[in-house]
Amino acid sequence: MTEHTLTVAGVAVDTRHWIGGRRVASAETFTDVSPIDGSVIGEISRGTALEAAAAVAAAKAAFPAWAATSRAERARILHAVADGVEKRIEELSIVETTDNGALLRSHRRGVMPRVAHNFRFFADWLLKLEHEDFETRGHTNHVSWDPAGPSVLITPWNAPLMLATWKVAPALAAGNTVVLKPAEWSPLTASLLADIAAEAGLPAGVFNVVQGYGSEIGDALTSHPDVRRISFTGSVPTARRIAESAAGNLTPLSLELGGKSPLLVFADADLDVAVDLAVEQYDNAGQVCLAATRFLVEESVAEEFTRRFVEKAATLTQGDPRHETTDIGPNIHPRQLEKIDAFVQRALAAGARAVVGGHRKDIQYYAPTLLTDVAQDSEIVQEEVFGPVLTLQTFSTEEEAVRLANDTRFGLAATLATADAERAERVTAQLVAGTVWVNCFFVRDLQAPFGGSRHSGVGREGGTWSFDFYCDVKNTVTAPNGWKNHG
Structure with missing residues (x-):
């Protein structure tokens, strides 16, 4: 064990950020506390605008190669991530229960298996993602989904890993690179996910994790001109600040903001x-x-x-x-x-x-x-x-x-x-x-659209809707009989 490693219920967790395929420590830390009994779990690297910028830079540098990676290879790696999650369900469950207080039995039986399913579903959906060509006055229309670029994903504390991977999986499947900012009240399983992703063969810089307070690093992430997509789950007031921050670059947003x-x-x-x-x-x-x-x-x-x-x-x-x-x-x-x-x-x-x-x-x-x-x-x-x-x-x-x-x-x-x-x-x-x-509740299928109306959010994710958001959707129109015969 090192000074940057915690032991949480027997599981080793690195407290540093994950940027560009390596661990990065901050000069300052914040204290992570277990809601079960109020005990201190440990000190976590507290990101600043410098770490935020470094993570975006790493995502930008890794983007061209990951975007050019074939659909089949991206899907293979996402399935390998799912394999890694399944091998560590018990570890992920006990760490997340310690960190956010949700039921251990729920983590074991439902939440962590769903984390693996998030990766498998979007890997498989990627392979069948298509729109049937159609004709316009003899011209052929072909719809395609082009990777958009580095994506900032800001996630909540109530179901940390499941809700994070609900965003991470489609963003990576789409060919985007990712900077994940987990909630400061429950950061630990995001760190474990970085380890799992690296072991699965995800190239350096494709997935990055920056920890810390949103008030200190949020604007550096959401206002960055190299960020192409922002997805956020959380409160309406925070969403307003993110929208204002993203407005200067017209960065597309997906916002899930709770309800009543x-x-x-x-x-x-x-x-x-x-x-x-x-x-x-x-x-x-x-x-x-x-x-x-x-x-x-x-x-x-x-x-x-x-x-x-x-x-x-x-x-x-x-x-x-x-x-x-x-x-x-x-x-x-x-x-x-x-x-x-x-x-x-x-x-x-x-x-x-x-x-x-x-x-x-x-x-x-x-x-x-x-x-x-x-x-x-x-x-x-x-x-x-x-x-x-x-x-x-x-x-x-x-x-x-x-x-x-x-x-x-x-x-x-x-x-x-x-x-x-x-x-x-x-x-x-x-x-x-x-x-x-x-006559039912909480029956969720990943191919269904998910999002809210009014102040409950902006946009929809799930199935093809996720790819519509994380990609630049392109239509190519080709004239008939426009080709030279090169014999």
Whole structure:
């Protein structure tokens, strides 16, 4: 072990940046803390504008060769990265659980296998990416996807590696080079990914990782004239700053900015299904951008729905996320927990009633909470809390349900519980959302478009939509009979 290596649950993690195929240390560090118990994990290299510029320069230098690499070879290397992830699922799982507090069993069974799948899916999609040629007055149109260039990817802390590779995999598949800036509250698995990518044969400079505070290195990355694409997942205020920074170079952006999504429960719904869907919104301690945090329940079944929800929520176990029986772990950071509690206390002071929870359990854990008696224009209904805090309102007509569902500045997702197929079709057609689930939740396919409306984001990624973003899409028009016969 060296001074730049941490041992996290028996796993060695390098704390330095990964730039141009080598480890680079910074003069200063920042402290990484585990949300499980508040213990210090270690000191991480704290990037500056110098490291940001070096990473972009490395990505720019590596771009021509990687862009010229055949689709088949790029796909082969991405599959090798997936192989490396699968070999280290246990290590990646325990490190990420230590770093961000999400359930270890979820990492083992779902999240880290999905990380590998991200690479495999986009590798395979690359090989079949095509648009059928078409004719215009006898001329042939041919659509192609050209690599755009160095891409800056800025990722959140709630599912660090899965959400990072959701961007990294298509960007690399497209032939772009990448600078990944992971969230400072959960940087460790990005460092491990750099090791895995290098072992898989990804050429130096194609994938770079720069750690640190967005306020210190973000502008250096997003305003850089050599950056050709920026993809960000996070808050609306940060997205505004990124957009302003990128505007000078007209750098294309993909922004996924969270939401305040509704769960609509109609009287004809299977209430057992509806309650299961509702309790599922506590997943990852409520730190899920897609979570349906606003329950809109038809008046005639609201009392029964609430009773069943309270009973079901009482069966959840909150505690150490490394334990197999734990259902809800800690929130990511004391600052986030303070923010959550401030939302709840302001709501209670304004007249809301806590049917479940309504308080912090200790410095790391917030009690699962359900608030009723909330006004549509109240802060707790309109603003994203990003914690285990849900609200419940009632409606009397389908029209009212749709109006309440759409009455926020967000539009990321919506969930609908009903036994009436015609109603489901009518309502989903009217909902402002990038994704709508009917009698289910969190069913995601990588070939589907993903993104939000309104303040929930700009653009769509997934399947061909990812390549449309990470590439310069070109149309070549060829005249008929324009060739000389060279015999």
